[in-house]
Amino acid sequence: MTDEPSGRNLDGDAPVAETVVETGEATITEDAELERTIGLTGGLAIGIGTMIGAGIFVFPGLAGGEIGTAATASFAVGGVIALLVALPTSELATAMPRSGGSYYFISWGLGTLAGTVIGLSLWLGLVFATAFYLVGLGYYALDALAQVGIAVGASSGAIVSAIAVVAGVAFTVLNVTGTENAAKLQNGIVALLLSMLVAFLGFGLLEAFGVVAVDTPPGQSESVWEAVPILSVAALVFTSYLGFAQVATVAGEMKDPGRNLPLAMVGSVLIVTVLYVLTIFIATNIFTRDALLTAGETAMVEVGQALLGPAGALVIIVGGLLATMSSANASILSTSRAIYGVSKDALLPRWASRINLRYGTPHVALGMAGGPVVVLAATGQVQLLAEVASFLHLIMYGLMWVALVAIRRDRPDWYDPDFVVPGGPVIPVVGALASFGLIAFMNRLSILVGIAVIAVTAGWYFYYARDVELKGAL
């Protein structure tokens, strides 16, 4: 707290800074209090609800199609890296339990340039992830249409894009105008999805170990148990683990954050990792590589069909629609919080965080989330969207480890985390290397797009906010 943030951006706004008192129930500022209303269940629902849409319902076909059963190892690698990132996030978030999450930690620990790049990349990374979820939603909607007998011919790609765009616009409008609290609905959807998955996976496991038998289509292609393909698929499917970081964006609204935040982040990663690995195991047990590759994004529907007949296919389609919707919706919410964080620190114009008087919602930030999402969703490029989202997040995660080391080294007075990553500097170094290392296994085009986004955000810093000083500020 000794270093106050200072400086002004191009519009002449300074970062908002003040002293606050955090309790387990509220944040107390000079004149007002901010109630903490999200409990452990809510935190887990945000994390799990964002994640399972991608990992269970979109990636099995793509990942299993690449390398067969070896994709279980890819998901396990992704889970370990996500878990590694959940550790410093928890330590930093319990020391500074404020909304904005990862962005705050990096701007405090590493200064304004890194803060601007990460703050804006978090926004854009979430935009890419949301677009990816929406395209996944489009594929499931297409399958649902096919089930009710509306066959779509050659132009299915265009239909998927169109559905994704319509859904993107609808979610944005709903979030701007909807004042009903959908949190309880989200919790219900997550509970429903989890129980559906447990039943489905349980039956699949029985089949895998020969307790019950279903007809599995024949195939010749073998799984690819080699390090490079496994890691390259891990880089692709890492998008399925982005949700836990969104838990950190609501840190300021979470009850008893010292306890609930680490539990929600680590817990949701553990739960989804187990679910992902089991799902891939079952999918690749029933179908061989080439069959999954042909089925593509909605291969899980075929798996459901093979396991439980038409009812199984229906369950997967409904589950896929719900899960991709909940992922997309939760991401749009986190995106607007990410924009608010940078706008409060004068890295974006102040009007970006204006609140709509009629609905009480941050319409500008939601628009800045929804607009680009719709444009990206129109491309329909599942792999590219997923990898760029992963790229931007992995840069952030790697820098989070660096920030953790930097803040620990400086040891400011206010730094007193409830949760401390054990093992001194070893785990941070391993974590940073793992995060940056995974990027190397991505598709070249995705890396180029990611680097271009980073370059643009850095350019924005030099244009707009180079005089703003945030390091060490609280």
Next chain:
Amino acid sequence: MTRVLVPVAVLEGGSVSPGLMSLLGTVDVTVLGYHVLPEQTPPDQARLQFEERATSALEDLSQEFRTAGGAADHRLVFTHDREQTIDRVAGEVDADAFAVPGTTGDVDRILVSLSGDVDVDRIRSFVEALVGDRAIGVTLFLATGGQISDDAAGDADTIGTGDDGAPAAQLEATADRLREAGIDAETTVATEGSPFDSLIDAVPGHDAVVMGERAPSFRSFVFGDESERVAAASVGPVLVVRDRRDTDPDDAVERTGDPDDADGTAEGDDE
């Protein structure tokens, strides 16, 4: 000193009627300005934009309360959950009651409901403090319809206190205590119909309702909080006296879970 928490939706034109303000002139008041936000909006973001406006409105309100008599301060909370905020702040300022604001003119007579499992002693002492030495009449109200049929199944005979008799006797005893304190107290007992409907039927002729806080039940989950419904149906303000008997949650579970134990507790309160 008795303290009442007055929650006001400060940015949505929420206000306190002059009648409620003068009724609360004998007690200390904490004005709780709250603003409920949809989950899309971080509370901090709303604070940056609305804090000044809300604070100046709250300062005006607490000034009016001070003019009306008692000491008054204010708190401002941005929240996603109104009930949670009211509960928390009521606990923190150690409020004896909280208000559900409604419209009323000058208060001449208040209706005090003693129906159900409420802390009668607390309600009585709160009413004494509220009325003070003013010429405000009190009608004590008890609904026994629906209650008897529930409790009659229990072993009331073996305990020896007629379940239907005890609350009525307590009602009269409470009225006597109020009269001793110089308050014009009457009693009304409704033996038929649901407790809620008969309370609403008794409202005409009264300017405000005082009732006890009840534990959340299935009914309140479905229809909304009882005090809110009374306020909506009666139009006037409702003062809810907070129940402090069961600060220990295990105790509360026992009380509602076991009819025998409930009788034992009620007898203990009579002492």
